[in-house]
Amino acid sequence: xxxxxxxxxxxxxxxxxxxxxxxxxxxxxxxxxxxxxxxxxxxxxxxxxxxxxxxxxxxxxxxxxxxxx
Numbered sequence: 001x002x003x004x005x006x007x008x009x010x011x012x013x014x015x016x017x018x019x020x021x022x023x024x025x026x027x028x029x030x031x032x033x034x035x036x037x038x039x040x041x042x043x044x045x046x047x048x049x050x051x052x053x054x055x056x057x058x059x060x061x062x063x064x065x066x067x068x069x
Contacts, residue, residue: 012048015040 018038019029030047032038039053 010051012041012050013054015047015049018049018054 015029015033015038016026019026019032022029022038024032029038033040033047033049038049039057040047040049042048
């Protein structure tokens, strides 16, 4: 059964999905999340990446590169 929440309305993604967007392997993504390099929240045993925090991280990264150029 499909959820009533559309994918575009999701507030979180999996660590694995965040890793794919960053070009990381699954293991590297989980290691980065464990070190706090990828922002996560925990719900039970599950680690999720809040999209707002992930996008903020990506925007900061781009801004830092532009300042250094």
